[in-house]
Amino acid sequence: MNGLRSSAIRDLLTITARPEIVSLAGGLPDPELIPRERIREASEAVLARPDAVQYTETAGWFGLREVIAARESAAGSRPVDPREVVVTHGSQQALSLLAQVLLDPGATVVVEEPAHTGALQVFRLAEARILTVPLDADGMRTDHLEELLAAGERPVLVHTVSNFHNPGSATMSVARRRHLAALAEAYGFWVIEDDPYGEIWFDAAPPAPVADHSDRVIRLSSASKILAPALRVGWLRGPRAVSEAVELVKQGADLCGGALTQQIAATMLADGPWLTGHLERIRAVYGARAGALASAVTGAFGDAVSVTEIGGGMFCWLEFRDGTDTELLLAAALDHGVAFVPGSAFAVGGDHRGTARLCFTTNDESTLGEAVGRLAAAHGGR
Ligand code: PMP
Numbered sequence: 001m002n003g004l005r006s007s008a009i010r011d012l013l014t015i016t017a018r019p020e021i022v023s024l025a026g027g028l029p030d031p032e033l034i035p036r037e038r039i040r041e042a043s044e045a046v047l048a049r050p051d052a053v054q055y056t057e058t059a060g061w062f063g064l065r066e067v068i069a070a071r072e073s074a075a076g077s078r079p080v081d082p083r084e085v086v087v088t089h090g091s092q093q094a095l096s097l098l099a100q101v102l103l104d105p106g107a108t109v110v111v112e113e114p115a116h117t118g119a120l121q122v123f124r125l126a127e128a129r130i131l132t133v134p135l136d137a138d139g140m141r142t143d144h145l146e147e148l149l150a151a152g153e154r155p156v157l158v159h160t161v162s163n164f165h166n167p168g169s170a171t172m173s174v175a176r177r178r179h180l181a182a183l184a185e186a187y188g189f190w191v192i193e194d195d196p197y198g199e200i201w202f203d204a205a206p207p208a209p210v211a212d213h214s215d216r217v218i219r220l221s222s223a224s225k226i227l228a229p230a231l232r233v234g235w236l237r238g239p240r241a242v243s244e245a246v247e248l249v250k251q252g253a254d255l256c257g258g259a260l261t262q263q264i265a266a267t268m269l270a271d272g273p274w275l276t277g278h279l280e281r282i283r284a285v286y287g288a289r290a291g292a293l294a295s296a297v298t299g300a301f302g303d304a305v306s307v308t309e310i311g312g313g314m315f316c317w318l319e320f321r322d323g324t325d326t327e328l329l330l331a332a333a334l335d336h337g338v339a340f341v342p343g344s345a346f347a348v349g350g351d352h353r354g355t356a357r358l359c360f361t362t363n364d365e366s367t368l369g370e371a372v373g374r375l376a377a378a379h380g381g382r
Helices: 008-016 036-047 060-075 090-102 117-125 142-150 174-187 239-252 261-268 270-304 326-335 365-380
Strands: 085-088 107-112 127-138 157-160 190-194 216-223 234-237 305-307 313-321 355-359
Touching: 036 261, 060 085, 060 261, 085 090, 085 157, 085 239, 085 270, 090 117, 090 157, 090 174, 090 190, 090 216, 090 234, 107 117, 107 305, 107 355, 127 142, 142 174, 142 305, 157 174, 174 190, 234 239, 261 270, 270 313, 270 365
Parallel strands: 107 127, 107 157, 157 190, 190 216
Antiparallel strands: 085 234, 216 234, 305 313, 313 355
């Protein structure tokens, strides 16, 4: 336990719950876009089934695995068998189970920097040796990964958030997807493609998944950002040897997930016309907010800040070019009534004192404008 720390973001969320603070620090879907009425209808429908209130298969209720396999097949160019899919308690559990399956203490893993903190927590708990490669506007710098490999590093796995990165907002280019897959084939490591945001695109869908280019890719995704985090329905899909090993570990972890929420999720994910309309609404609302936030930041800070282009997801990533220390800025910002997450929360080894993550999902355009005004006042008064 000695190496573990509480997530800085979870700690910050207790401060930002104060009503006078506009919080851009969270990473939650807008409660208004969580389809409560549709969840109620689906609950009523599935409660008519006795198996909705029983234990279910460890790998997940088969009807849900079929729906997920069909959706994964449609997103890529290769048909996915439902038996490659394991339903987990959010995709966070998929990551945790995969670490148990794949990692011995001291094993080398590679993450992107800035890093997804949920992945760091899992890999630290597994006592992995964590190396990083930087992220830029085109996603993971696979040339840096190649350098690590050429220098003799032999990671067991490489973790990537391929679409609309948390926190970095970037989406991996097609060329880098192919490069990462080719490196995985050549060096025999696993790629974990962690993709909870891929369906929340604004102008154009992201490129085909990394998993399209190699069988050494294990894909994770989730109902949390498109339906509701409270369902705790996530999933992985990977080669049968991996999904079967994960299933064995999951037996010991929790016997099985909740049949009730899995059947609710299956009902909603299988309802194509409803889901299409729902996703269109999410994309429209978040897209407008992302645009409003990015232009407010550009208007207020000009050349002092660079904003990574936001193609989808929930986050806006800032890099201050004027020497601003975002931990100090956060202290001033809280006094001005606005919160964000400083880049140091996502740092592993590198220096992220000049970066920040702003979430745009839970405030409307005018509140986001107000928040940026407060941030600029805090920045000006440093
Ligand atoms: N992966 C990434 C990149 C995330 O940002 C999150 C949630 N913040 C998760 C996984 C976990 O989501 P869940 O467990 O709710 O599916």
